Every structure is written in structure tokens, then in C-alpha cells.
Amino acid sequence: MRKTRQVDVGGVKIGGGAPVAIQSMSTFSPVDTAYAAAQINALGKAGADIVRVAVPDRRAAEALKDLKALVSIPLVADIHFDYHLALTAIDSGIDALRINPGNIGRRENVVKVVEKAAERSVPIRIGINAGSLPADLLDKYGGHPTAEGMVEGALRHVQILEEEGFHDIVISVKSTDVPMMVKANRMLSQKVDYPLHLGVTEAGTLYRGTIKSAIGIGALLLDGIGDTIRVSLTDDPLKEVTAAKEILSSTGMRSYGPTLISCPTCGRTQVNLIEMAREVEEKIQKFSKPIKVAVMGCAVNGPGEAREADFGIAGGKGLGHVFRKGKIICTVPENELIDRLMQEIEKYEKGEI
Known part of the structure; x- marks a missing residue:
């Protein structure tokens, strides 16, 4: 992993070798305190480490105090244009700010926010989106958003904070264009040692948005770039967290309980493999140990092809195998396969095997 500075967001470490943190965003205003909480x-x-909340006005900024008292994880206040909201959010006990120093007015406004943030040890995330680059950076790079323009915009804002002696910084450079987002983060990672927040902004609905996010975020994580991530979906934010956990698990960055391995169907398959895999995936969610569970459609090749799985089943015609680490434990009727698999995992979870 790329070596970065470390910041502390309400007790969650970001960067400096800490595990990659998952973020999401509430769909409620802090004013709707009970719903937001x-x-x-x-x-x-569900697995989120940090949640961001939009703070569009003074009522929302003041409501953060009550919201903080009702939640168990750190909160980031998302603020634009009005620096007074940032000051009020800090007074309300917010754990971090997400701002663009360039859009909150005169230099003295930025200084007031930075001074109070430093006094209260509140980190600041500088968030740059391709869709909101200033006109001069668009003109400089051909009249449209580019990775180069995003990076220059981020560094411009970083400089403002650094000139005030503030270094408790996280940076994000996001685009809905995956290659642009990846390029911008790769460029930025060569220029700063601040932790980077990764995300494909406005990624879309569940299916397409998850794919775009997995490609962009996953490519960077495999490069050793990225300290915290958010999967942005037009859907329930709980699904953002599920997708983020799967990305981190698939890239080997973190483990979140069991993961499912299952083969595609083929002409040898003589069981309803799709439904079987879905049922197993649902049932293993209750377990906590980071094991691999395989659901294979062929009783002949299944155990061998999934020999790296901790536990698994391989269906056949009327009968199937339950196996562990490629070795068959037993052969049972097809309708007992899943129950027997769960029994074996249960014993392992309790430390009995």
C-alpha cells in the first residue's frame, strides 16, 4: 500500500497503514434527527465505518449536536458555500468536514474554518468532482473536465490549507467517468502523501453503479492507492455498504465474514444451482468468521475445483457431496445438502472442528 499520513475521524483511522474505511451518506437531513440516526x-x-450527512442550512448544522448523541459511528458534515455552517458544525461536535475551500468565499473565511478545525482536531476532506471544476481549469484543459484539471484543482485547495499550517487533510478526486477517476487518483498519489478517499461519483443505479465502482475503486486499491472508499449508488445506502465490503473483500483489503464461491451452470449441472447458491449466500450471512463457502453444480469435479474453499457442496442427480478443503465429508440426498453444510459451518464457528 502507498504510504500516507494518518488522520483520525472520530476514532476511525484513515491512512498510515490503517484498514481501508468504508463510508456512506445518509439520505436524511440532520433536522430529521430520529430518522437520520x-x-x-x-x-x-451493516459495516460502514463513517457516514456523511448533508448540511444545507443553519438548522441542519445545529441539529448535528443532537444527531451525534444518537449515533455510534463518526459523522462527516458535507458543506458548500457558507463557511458559517462549517463553524456551527464544528461547534456541534462533528467529526470531520467535507468542503471545497475555493467555494466558501474569501480567504479569511477559509482561515476561520481552518483555525477552528485545528483547535478541535477536526479533519477536512477536500472534495473535487469533475462536474464542478472552476471555469479557468476547464479552459486550461480544453474546455471539459480532465484528470489533470481535477488534480490541479485539488492541489490548489490543499495549498490554501497548508499555508495556514493545516495538514489534517483527506483528498478525493471523483468523476462519473471511471478512466478519468482512476487516472486522476494515480496522478494525485504521486504528488501528495495525504490519504485519498476513492469513489466513482454519480455511478448510477445498483447494477451499473456497483460495476463502475468496483472497476474504478478496485483498480486503485490493487495499485496500493486509497485509504477510504464510498460506493455512490442511486439506491438504499445499505447497498452501498454491501458493495463496498465486497470490493474490499475481493481485493484482499479486508474480510467481512464468509464469502461465496459458486460456479456457473453448464450441461453437467443436474440441480437448481442458481437457487441453491442464493439460499446458501443468504444463510451464511449469520456467520462471522472469514471463510470461503463453495456451491458447485457438479459432484464429479466440484470438490476439486473448489479445493481452496473452507466448506462447500457439490450437487449431483438426487445426491450431493459436502466437502471441506477439497475433501469429501459425506454424501447426502440433494434436499439435505444445504442443511448439512450449515451444520458443518456452525460447528466450525463454535470452534468444535
Whole structure:
């Protein structure tokens, strides 16, 4: 992994070798305190480490104090244009700010925010989106968003904070264009040692948005770039957390309980493999140990092809195998396969095998 500075967001470490943190965003205003708190706590239970909340006005900024008292994970205030909202959010006990120093007015406004953030040890994320680059950077790079323009915009804002002696910084450079987002983060990682927040902004609905995010975020994580991530979906934010966990698991960055291995169907398959895999995937969610569970459609080749799985089943015609690490434990009727698999995993979870 790329070596970065470390910041502390309400007790969650970002960068400096800490595990990659998962972020999401509440769909409720802090003014709707009870609803926002319920959603944020659900996101935390699902695996989110940090949640961002939009703070569009003074009422929302003041409501952060009550919201903080009801939630169990750190909150980031998302603020644009009005620096007074950032000051109020800090007074309300927010754990971090997400701002663009260039859009909150005169230099003295930025200085006031930075001074109070430094006093309260509140980190600042500088967030640059391709769709909101200033006109001069668009003109400089051909009249349209580019990775180069995004990086220059980020460094311009970093310089403002650094000139005030503030270094408790996280940076994000996001685009809905995956190659642009990847290029910008690769460029930025060569120029700064601040932790980077990764995401494909406005990625879309569940299916397409998850794919775009997995490609962009996953490519960078495999490069050793990225310290915290958010999967941005037009869907329930709980699904953002699920997708983010799968990305981190698939790239080997973190483990979140069991993962499913399953083969595609083919002409040898004599069981309803699709439904079997879905049922197993649902049932293994109750377990906590980071094991690999395989669901294979062929009783002849299944155990061998999934020999790296900790546990698995391979269906046949009327009968199937339950196996562990490629070795068959037993052969049972097809309708007992899943139950027997769960029994074996249960014993392992309890430390009995």
C-alpha cells in the first residue's frame, strides 16, 4: 500500500497503514434527527465505518449536536458555500468536514474554518468532482473536465490549507467517468502523501453503479492507492455498504465474514444451482468468521475445483457431496445438502472442528 499520513475521524483511522474505511451518506437531513440516526446506526451495523450527512442550512448544522448523541459511528458534515455552517458544525461536535475551500468565499473565511478545525482536531476532506471544476481549469484543459484539471484543482485547495499550517487533510478526486477517476487518483498519489478517499461519483443505479465502482475503486486499491472508499449508488445506502465490503473483500483489503464461491451452470449441472447458491449466500450471512463457502453444480469435479474453499457442496442427480478443503465429508440426498453444510459451518464457528 502507498504510504500516507494518518488522520483520525472520530476514532476511525484513515491512512498510515490503517484498514481501508468504508463510508456512506445518509439520505436524511440532520433536522430529521430520529430518522437520520436510525439510518446511520443501521449503516454502522451493516459495516460502514463513517457516514456523511448533508448540511444545507443553519438548522441542519445545529441539529448535528443532537444527531451525534444518537449515533455510534463518526459523522462527516458535507458543506458548500457558507463557511458559517462549517463553524456551527464544528461547534456541534462533528467529526470531520467535507468542503471545497475555493467555494466558501474569501480567504479569511477559509482561515476561520481552518483555525477552528485545528483547535478541535477536526479533519477536512477536500472534495473535487469533475462536474464542478472552476471555469479557468476547464479552459486550461480544453474546455471539459480532465484528470489533470481535477488534480490541479485539488492541489490548489490543499495549498490554501497548508499555508495556514493545516495538514489534517483527506483528498478525493471523483468523476462519473471511471478512466478519468482512476487516472486522476494515480496522478494525485504521486504528488501528495495525504490519504485519498476513492469513489466513482454519480455511478448510477445498483447494477451499473456497483460495476463502475468496483472497476474504478478496485483498480486503485490493487495499485496500493486509497485509504477510504464510498460506493455512490442511486439506491438504499445499505447497498452501498454491501458493495463496498465486497470490493474490499475481493481485493484482499479486508474480510467481512464468509464469502461465496459458486460456479456457473453448464450441461453437467443436474440441480437448481442458481437457487441453491442464493439460499446458501443468504444463510451464511449469520456467520462471522472469514471463510470461503463453495456451491458447485457438479459432484464429479466440484470438490476439486473448489479445493481452496473452507466448506462447500457439490450437487449431483438426487445426491450431493459436502466437502471441506477439497475433501469429501459425506454424501447426502440433494434436499439435505444445504442443511448439512450449515451444520458443518456452525460447528466450525463454535470452534468444535
